[in-house]
Amino acid sequence: xxxxxxxxxxxxxxxxxxxxxxxxxxxxxxxxxxxxxxxxxxxxxxxxxxxxxxxxxxxxxxxxxxxxxxxxxxxxxxxxxxxxxxxxxxxxxxxxxxxxxxxxxxxxxxxxxxxxxxxxxxxxxxxxxxxxxxxxxxxxxxxxxxxxxxxxxxxxxxxxxxxxxxxxxxxxxxxxxxxxxxxxxxxxxxxxxxxxxxxxxxxxxxxxxxxxxxxxxxxxxxxxxxxxxxxxxxxxxxxxxxxxxxxxxxxxxxxxxxxxxxxxxxxxxxxxxxxxxxxxxxxxx
Numbered sequence: 001x002x003x004x005x006x007x008x009x010x011x012x013x014x015x016x017x018x019x020x021x022x023x024x025x026x027x028x029x030x031x032x033x034x035x036x037x038x039x040x041x042x043x044x045x046x047x048x049x050x051x052x053x054x055x056x057x058x059x060x061x062x063x064x065x066x067x068x069x070x071x072x073x074x075x076x077x078x079x080x081x082x083x084x085x086x087x088x089x090x091x092x093x094x095x096x097x098x099x100x101x102x103x104x105x106x107x108x109x110x111x112x113x114x115x116x117x118x119x120x121x122x123x124x125x126x127x128x129x130x131x132x133x134x135x136x137x138x139x140x141x142x143x144x145x146x147x148x149x150x151x152x153x154x155x156x157x158x159x160x161x162x163x164x165x166x167x168x169x170x171x172x173x174x175x176x177x178x179x180x181x182x183x184x185x186x187x188x189x190x191x192x193x194x195x196x197x198x199x200x201x202x203x204x205x206x207x208x209x210x211x212x213x214x215x216x217x218x219x220x221x222x223x224x225x226x227x228x229x230x231x232x233x234x235x236x237x238x239x240x241x242x243x244x245x246x247x248x249x250x251x252x253x254x255x256x257x258x259x260x261x262x263x264x265x266x267x268x269x270x271x272x273x274x275x276x277x278x279x280x281x282x283x284x285x
Contacts, residue, residue, distance in 0.1 A: 012092070
């Protein structure tokens with residue numbers, strides 16, 4: 001079944017305009033649970049409650065407030081907020097091109113696949129091919145929902161991907177993190193660490209090698225419960241040996257990597273996994 005576009009827009013750079021459609025680039029397959037009333041297993045609803053009186057408040061009665069000081073708010077009406085919003089014309093205005101290596105992954109947010117809209121196929125292909133040839137990605141602003149979203153556009157497979165980017169003041173640096181006192185490395189520690197990295201190094205990322213073991217375990221438990229079986233919790237593995245000495249830990253890691261890998265967890269069938277992920281209960285984002 002073809003993907004359904006979530007919205008549309010127009011990429012512009014120079015005098016070139018490219019009508020595009022946006023498609024969600026990923027979907028969560030995380031296991032989600034609904035909260036139920038233990039009496040009859042009915043779902044429960046969330047409710048807004050006045051923090052001072054404890055009385056419930058209807059959603060339609062709520063107003064928006066900005067906390068400018070501890071416990072002090074300025075209140076905005078919806079019409080006031082609308083006057084502050086940008087015109088949401090869904091334009092994606094490219095402001096510069098640069099190498100992808102110039103953008104740290106820390107700035108990346110959500111992602112959407114971009115496809116050409118009616119009449120935009122040729123210009124879309126031209127932009128993609130030109131970006132590939134130049135080895136550049138595009139930085140621009142996406143005017144949507146009354147806001148300016150900083151975005152990055154890059155070639156991916158046969159098309160283009162649009163990544164939302166965080167603004168500079170939204171990304172923290174290590175000035176907020178306690179890194180501890182400076183320490184000196186012992187002779188040989190760096191060499192051993194490099195050897196361990198070399199042993200674990202591959203040429204390409206293969207995401208299909210990695211599976212969500214927790215999701216698999218939950219879905220298997222669901223199947224057993226539906227079948228009327230009692231779910232028995234297996235004893236936890238013995239805690240791994242603790243090695244305090246860094247050099248000893250590196251040497252042990254190198255030795256462990258030379259041993260043949262043990263068998264992994266039993267896989268859930270692909271068809272069942274897809275069914276669970278796409279149709280398993282409400283509340284999925």
